[in-house]
Amino acid sequence: MDEQQRIRTNKYDVFLSFRGEDTRLNIVSHLYKALNEEKVKTFMDDQLEKGDEISPALIKAIEDSHVSIVVFSKDYASSKWCLDELSKILECKKSQKQIVIPVFYNIDPSHVRNQTGSYEQAFAKHEGDLRCNKWRNDLNQAANLAGWDSRGRSEVEFLKDIIEDVLKKLPSRYPSHPIHKGLVGIEENYDQILSLLKIGTSEVKIVGIWGMGGIGKTTLARVLYDNLSYEFEGCCFLEKVWEKSDKLKDLCDDLFSTLLKKKKDSLNDFDMERLRQRAFLGPQTGSRVVVTTRDKQILSPFDEIYEVKGLSSHNSLQLFCLAAFREKQPKDEYEVLSKQVVSYCKNNPLALKVLGSRLRTRKIEVWKSELKKLEEIPNMEIQKVLKLSYDDLEPHEKDIFLDIACFFRGEERDWVTGLLEEAFGFFPELGIEVLLDKALITISYGKWIEMHDLLQEMGRGIVHRKSDDNRRRSRLWKFEQVHDALKHNKGTDVEGIVLDLDELTADLSWSSDSFAKMTNLRFLRISLGWRFNSSNVCFPNGLETLPGELKFLYWDRCCLESFSLPTQLVELHMRHSKLKKLWDGDQNLVNLEKVDLSYSEDLIEMLDLSKSEKLKSVNLSDCKSLHQLRVHSKSLCVLILKGCSSLDEISVTSEGITSLNFSSTTISKLSSSIGLLMSLQELDLSGTNIVSLPTNVKNLSMLRKLTLIDCRELESLSQLPPSLEGLNLYNCWKLKHLPMLPASLCNISLNNCREFESLPELPPSWEELNLNDWWKLKHLPMLPPSLKSLRLNNCRELKSLPELPPSLEELDLIDCWKLNHLHMLPPSLGKLRSKNCRELESLPKLPPSLEQLDLNDCWKLKHRPMLPPSLRSLHLNNCKELESLPQLPPSLKQLDLNDCWKLKHLPMLPPSLRTLHLESLMTIEEEVDCGNLSKCVMH
Numbered sequence: 001m002d003e004q005q006r007i008r009t010n011k012y013d014v015f016l017s018f019r020g021e022d023t024r025l026n027i028v029s030h031l032y033k034a035l036n037e038e039k040v041k042t043f044m045d046d047q048l049e050k051g052d053e054i055s056p057a058l059i060k061a062i063e064d065s066h067v068s069i070v071v072f073s074k075d076y077a078s079s080k081w082c083l084d085e086l087s088k089i090l091e092c093k094k095s096q097k098q099i100v101i102p103v104f105y106n107i108d109p110s111h112v113r114n115q116t117g118s119y120e121q122a123f124a125k126h127e128g129d130l131r132c133n134k135w136r137n138d139l140n141q142a143a144n145l146a147g148w149d150s151r152g153r154s155e156v157e158f159l160k161d162i163i164e165d166v167l168k169k170l171p172s173r174y175p176s177h178p179i180h181k182g183l184v185g186i187e188e189n190y191d192q193i194l195s196l197l198k199i200g201t202s203e204v205k206i207v208g209i210w211g212m213g214g215i216g217k218t219t220l221a222r223v224l225y226d227n228l229s230y231e232f233e234g235c236c237f238l239e240k241v242w243e244k245s246d247k248l249k250d251l252c253d254d255l256f257s258t259l260l261k262k263k264k265d266s267l268n269d270f271d272m273e274r275l276r277q278r279a280f281l282g283p284q285t286g287s288r289v290v291v292t293t294r295d296k297q298i299l300s301p302f303d304e305i306y307e308v309k310g311l312s313s314h315n316s317l318q319l320f321c322l323a324a325f326r327e328k329q330p331k332d333e334y335e336v337l338s339k340q341v342v343s344y345c346k347n348n349p350l351a352l353k354v355l356g357s358r359l360r361t362r363k364i365e366v367w368k369s370e371l372k373k374l375e376e377i378p379n380m381e382i383q384k385v386l387k388l389s390y391d392d393l394e395p396h397e398k399d400i401f402l403d404i405a406c407f408f409r410g411e412e413r414d415w416v417t418g419l420l421e422e423a424f425g426f427f428p429e430l431g432i433e434v435l436l437d438k439a440l441i442t443i444s445y446g447k448w449i450e451m452h453d454l455l456q457e458m459g460r461g462i463v464h465r466k467s468d469d470n471r472r473r474s475r476l477w478k479f480e481q482v483h484d485a486l487k488h489n490k491g492t493d494v495e496g497i498v499l500d501l502d503e504l505t506a507d508l509s510w511s512s513d514s515f516a517k518m519t520n521l522r523f524l525r526i527s528l529g530w531r532f533n534s535s536n537v538c539f540p541n542g543l544e545t546l547p548g549e550l551k552f553l554y555w556d557r558c559c560l561e562s563f564s565l566p567t568q569l570v571e572l573h574m575r576h577s578k579l580k581k582l583w584d585g586d587q588n589l590v591n592l593e594k595v596d597l598s599y600s601e602d603l604i605e606m607l608d609l610s611k612s613e614k615l616k617s618v619n620l621s622d623c624k625s626l627h628q629l630r631v632h633s634k635s636l637c638v639l640i641l642k643g644c645s646s647l648d649e650i651s652v653t654s655e656g657i658t659s660l661n662f663s664s665t666t667i668s669k670l671s672s673s674i675g676l677l678m679s680l681q682e683l684d685l686s687g688t689n690i691v692s693l694p695t696n697v698k699n700l701s702m703l704r705k706l707t708l709i710d711c712r713e714l715e716s717l718s719q720l721p722p723s724l725e726g727l728n729l730y731n732c733w734k735l736k737h738l739p740m741l742p743a744s745l746c747n748i749s750l751n752n753c754r755e756f757e758s759l760p761e762l763p764p765s766w767e768e769l770n771l772n773d774w775w776k777l778k779h780l781p782m783l784p785p786s787l788k789s790l791r792l793n794n795c796r797e798l799k800s801l802p803e804l805p806p807s808l809e810e811l812d813l814i815d816c817w818k819l820n821h822l823h824m825l826p827p828s829l830g831k832l833r834s835k836n837c838r839e840l841e842s843l844p845k846l847p848p849s850l851e852q853l854d855l856n857d858c859w860k861l862k863h864r865p866m867l868p869p870s871l872r873s874l875h876l877n878n879c880k881e882l883e884s885l886p887q888l889p890p891s892l893k894q895l896d897l898n899d900c901w902k903l904k905h906l907p908m909l910p911p912s913l914r915t916l917h918l919e920s921l922m923t924i925e926e927e928v929d930c931g932n933l934s935k936c937v938m939h
Contacts, residue, residue: 013170014042015065017085022073027105030155031069034163040170062088067099067169069162070142072112077122083135090138099169102147103162113143146235168226184322184349185315189220189308196304197288199228206289208299211308212439212452213386214350217292220308224290232288294389296437307439310347310452317342319349323356337367344374346453351382378454378461386458389438399424400431401440404449405459406475407498407523413449422593423551423570424522467493479503486514496523501556504535512541521547528556528576551591561602565589574600581605590614598622598640609633620644621661641665642684655679663687663707675699682707686728689713697721708732709749720745729753750774767807771795783808792816804829813837825850834858835875846871855879856896867892876900877917888913897921 014035018028028044035042043061062068068089076082092098104112111117115136126132148165150158196207209217218239229235291299299305311319318328320342325331330338341359345351358379359367390401400420408416413432420428432449435441441451451459463475470481471490477498485491489511515521524546526537536557543563546553550566558577565572565582569589573596580602592612597603598621606629609615615633620626622643629650631639636654640661641647647665656679663686670685675696683700686709697703698719705726708714712733719739720727726747729735736755741748743763750756752773759781762769766784771777772793780802783790787805791812792798799818804811808826813819813834820839825832829847834840836857843861846853848868854875855861862881867874873894876882883902888895890910897903898919906924909916915935918928930936 011041011064012043012061013040013066014166015062015068015089016042016044016071017068017082017089018071019073019076019079019082020045022075023071023105027103027150027155027159028071031071031103031159031162034159035166038163038167040166058085059088062092063096065092065098067101067166068092069101069103069166071103071105072107072109072143073105074107074118075122077112077115077119077135077139078125080126080129080131083131083138086138086142087131087134090141100142100145101162101165101169102142102145104143104147104149104151106150108151109143109147109149113140115139168229183219183223184319185311186216186220186223188312189216189306190223193220193224193290193306196306197224197228197290199288202286204285204287204289205304206291206302208296208302208305209290209292209308210296210299210305210439211294212348212455213294213389214348214382214454215308215310215439216349217294217308219349221290221292228288232286294438295392296439297434311349311352313342313347316345316347316352320345320352320356323353324360326360333364334367337364337371340371341367344371344453348382348452348454350385351379351454354379354381378457382454383458383461386455387462389440390458390462392438393434394431396426397431397434400426400428401435402459402463402475403496403523404435404441404451405456406463406477407496407525408449409451409456411449412447413443414447416449419552419571422591483508485518486510489514489517491518491521493520494518495520497521497525498523499526499537501526501528501535501537504537507535508537509540510537512539512544514539514543515546516544518547519549521550523552524550525552525554526556526558527554567591570594572596576600577603579603582607593617595619601625606630637679658682658702660684663709668713670694672696678702681705686710692716693718695719711735774798 016028016032018024032042032044043065045058062085070086070089089098089100093100102109102112108117111119115123119139123132123136126135148158148162193207193209197205209221211217222237225235225237291302293299296305310316317330317338320338321327321330324338325334341355342352345355355370359370362370390398393401403420403424404416417428417432420426420431432441436443440455441449444450460477463473467473470476471485471488472493473481474493475496476482476485476494479499482497482499485494485497487510536559538559543560545564546566548566549568551568551570553565553569553571554573555577556575558574558579561578561580562582567588568591570591571594572592573594575596575598577597577600579597579600581604589609589612591614592609593614594617595609595615596617596619598619601622601624603620603623604625604627606620606626608630609618610632612633613635615636617638618631618636619638619640620629621640624643624645626644627646627648629641629644629647629652631651632653634655636652636657638659639652639657640659641650642661643664645664645666647667650667652660654677657677658679659682660677660680661682661684663684665688667685668689668691670690670693672694674680674683674694677700679702680700681702682705683703684707686707688711690708690711691713692715695718698721700721701723703721703723706720706724707726707728709728710731711729712731714732715734716737717735717739720742722742722744724742724745727745728749730749731752733752733754735753736757738756738760740760741763743765745763746765750771754773754775756771756774757776758779759771761781762784764784765786767786768789769783769787770791772791772795774792774795776797777792777795778797778799780798782802783805785805786807788807789810790804790808793812793814793816796815796817798816799820801819801823803823804826806826807828809828810831811825811829811833815836816834817836817838819834819837820841822834822840822844824844825847827847828849830849831852832846832850833852833854835854837855838857838859840855840858841860842863843855843865845865846868849870850868851870851872853867853871853873856875856877856879859878859880861876861879862883864882864886866886867889869889870891871889872891874888874892875894875896877896877898878900880899880901882900884905885903885907887907888910890912892910892913894915895909895913896917898917898921900921903921904924906928909929914933916928916930916933917937918924919937928936
């Protein structure tokens with residue numbers, strides 16, 4: 001019987017065990033009255049009717065109670081009746097998980113535990129009773145349970161604590177108790193953590209609850225504690241441990257004094273940032289420990305870690321409305337504004353409650369003003385909570401966090417890591433892990449750095465609050481801030497600038513020395529957004545210089561024709577620029593790693609990069625005026641020259657180059673030196689006039705991908721390297737033959753190779769083969785045994801197929817005009833599309849797995865096999881010789897029979913059929929019932 005069911009079936013909530021002579025007229029009567037006032041159904045032995053046999057009735061009352069309160073008084077042990085009651089209570093605790101609460105009324109608990117004082121005297125009188133040893137053990141066990149001691153306390157406070165304890169231990173019976181009010185959407189997280197705790201098993205479980213500030217970790221732990229603490233002998237809830245981390249000894253004392261040094265079954269919940277529990281905890285069998293933290297690293301030794309997510313949109317609105325209106329729904333006139341606030345809070349419970357309380361009873365004008373204010377100035381009560389995780393970071397980790405908040409949210413993790421390390425000298429590998437562990441950032445889809453809106457706002461607020469003067473802030477990301485600093489030729493403290501050109505309403509003019517005083521600038525990004533705003537940044541008198549410490553320069557649509565680059569530059573991105581050349585003369589860009597000047601259509605000369613020994617990537621896509629290029633760098637890995645249509649001379653040497661892209665250039669012959677690039681992994685020659693490849697391409701032992709799309713002059717391929725995995729020959733119209741294909745090749749595109757008549761032997765591992773638009777193909781080799789998909793559309797000369805492999809699931813033969821028959825179809829085939837196979841007269845037996853059959857425009861088709869029971873769609877439009885149909889399968893949903901001129905009869909339509917097309921079907925003799933169809937077209 002589960003816990004909820006047991007509580008519902010109990011006749012009593014509480015059973016009171018006491019020595020009547022000691023306590024009936026004082027503490028017990030007061031306790032009984034207080035419990036009844038709280039609607040707690042309580043059993044006292046004076047409820048028994050006269051004439052009842054007390055012992056069996058008492059046993060039944062104990063068994064029918066959820067909680068037993070044992071009031072130990074001076075003479076409790078003198079009553080054998082009381083001692084037998086206690087034995088039965090402890091028996092129910094073990095067998096029924098009954099909750100037992102000891103109350104020590106004017107007696108030292110140690111006297112009960114050790115049978116000293118009056119209890120020693122009582123047992124002297126029981127000497128000789130065979131139950132004595134059991135009674136002693138029972139008293140010791142009961143006195144070791146967490147309970148209440150009346151000594152030194154007022155009776156009012158004493159009773160109040162007992163009542164509160166009882167109510168907590170009846171959570172499902174008293175869900176409206178104040179500690180559970182206003183908790184919205186907690187069930188989703190609660191149920192998942194409950195499953196991790198595995199309540200009821202004897203194992204020790206230590207579970208960590210992790211998440212960003214304000215997300216509801218402590219609230220969740222408190223609800224767990226309140227709902228589950230009755231299951232355990234000792235319980236303790238320690239809050240805000242991070243505030244007391246310098247008082248570990250005091251915390252240990254608090255913990256163990258609360259647990260009364262119990263041997264097992266202790267539920268402990270901690271709000272814990274810096275405290276390592278296992279340094280002082282050794283949980284016993286059946287114990288449960290729950291730890292809440294913002295730092296995931298603290299939880300690494302624990303059994304389970306649960307991340308608390310934000311509320312759903314529905315629950316977020318409800319929580320906000322409870323705080324703002326004390327109702328679950330917004331008032332009509334506040335609905336739009338309420339949703340705007342909820343959107344701002346991004347499902348964070350703390351923010352929802354803080355702003356809801358702040359806006360309660362306020363006029364609409366105040367709401368609008370507050371929302372506008374939040375765009376500029378974050379709410380400090382929310383920020384204070386969120387900032388705790390930031391304050392715990394090391395200095396360089398703080399810099400990484402602020403850079404992400406101001407510049408890098410939404411960027412790829414690997415790129416950000418490389419930039420922070422190579423360009424800025426940070427230690428990002430560990431730093432980013434720390435930010436992840438502290439829930440300050442997240443990684444989406446395994447690669448993109450993200451953070452909660454409120455955390456980004458917190459980070460930017462830290463930068464904002466360091467100075468009221470834009471020119472003295474370390475990072476600038478708003479147009480007004482950037483313009484103010486550059487217009488006044490200030491900004492000695494500025495380290496990074498981001499300017500979105502979409503924010504401009506007109507061209508900006510800056511002076512030639514605008515950046516002169518930004519001596520600490522390391523990051524400059526002037527980027528074009530998705531709106532392609534025509535406004536731009538202009539330097540009428542040119543640009544004298546950029547700061548010498550600048551490491552990263554990203555400048556879309558730069559209007560300058562030439563300027564000098566900082567010598568410390570690591571990355572240069574100037575897409576869509578007006579550059580003709582970067583500078584006159586040589587420059588030592590010894591730290592330069594990436595160059596992207598793509599779509600700079602006026603670029604004539606490329607700088608000499610021979611001294612850039614760290615250069616890894618050069619992208620000159622669509623630099624249509626570039627005539628010559630010389631790149632000599634041992635470190636170069638990627639070179640992209642796509643669309644450089646005027647390029648006459650290319651000289652590239654690099655021992656480590658891995659990717660070359662010459663697509664859409666005028667190149668017609670590839671130098672044999674290509675065979676010396678032993679690290680090359682990707683080569684793209686798409687859209688070029690190349691006729692053949694050098695024979696030494698076969699020596700490129702690292703080549704994985706070769707792309708030759710739209711190489712319409714390509715006539716032959718030499719032997720391919722054995723490492724090749726991908727080959728794309730789409731639209732290679734003049735190519736007639738393929739060399740032997742390497743076994744490693746697993747991805748190939750051969751569509752629209754019109755001159756091919758045959759194929760070489762195919763690798764056995766292939767699962768897909770597409771030969772669409774092979775106009776001259778007459779024969780196929782043996783197909784790979786693992787093939788699952790075969791597409792031969794528009795192979796106009798193909799007359800027959802080889803034996804099809806048993807693994808085949810999909811077969812497309814559309815517009816194979818000369819195909820006149822098919823061999824046995826494999827049993828795994830699910831889709832067969834043979835549309836416009838004009839010579840096809842019959843089909844073999846159809847496999848039982850077939851679900852889709854398309855035979856549209858098969859003019860000569862006369863004979864049809866039995867249709868498989870799995871068939872769902874059958875398309876027979878324009879099958880002009882078809883005279884009859886077999887029985888239709890029970891699974892059929894769509895049937896198309898347009899222009900089947902000779903068809904005279906229809907079989908019975910299955911009840912599963914939903915769509916029927918019978919246009920231009922003049923010969924059908926019987927009337928067609930379309931009553932059950934969702935679509936029926938007849939003319």
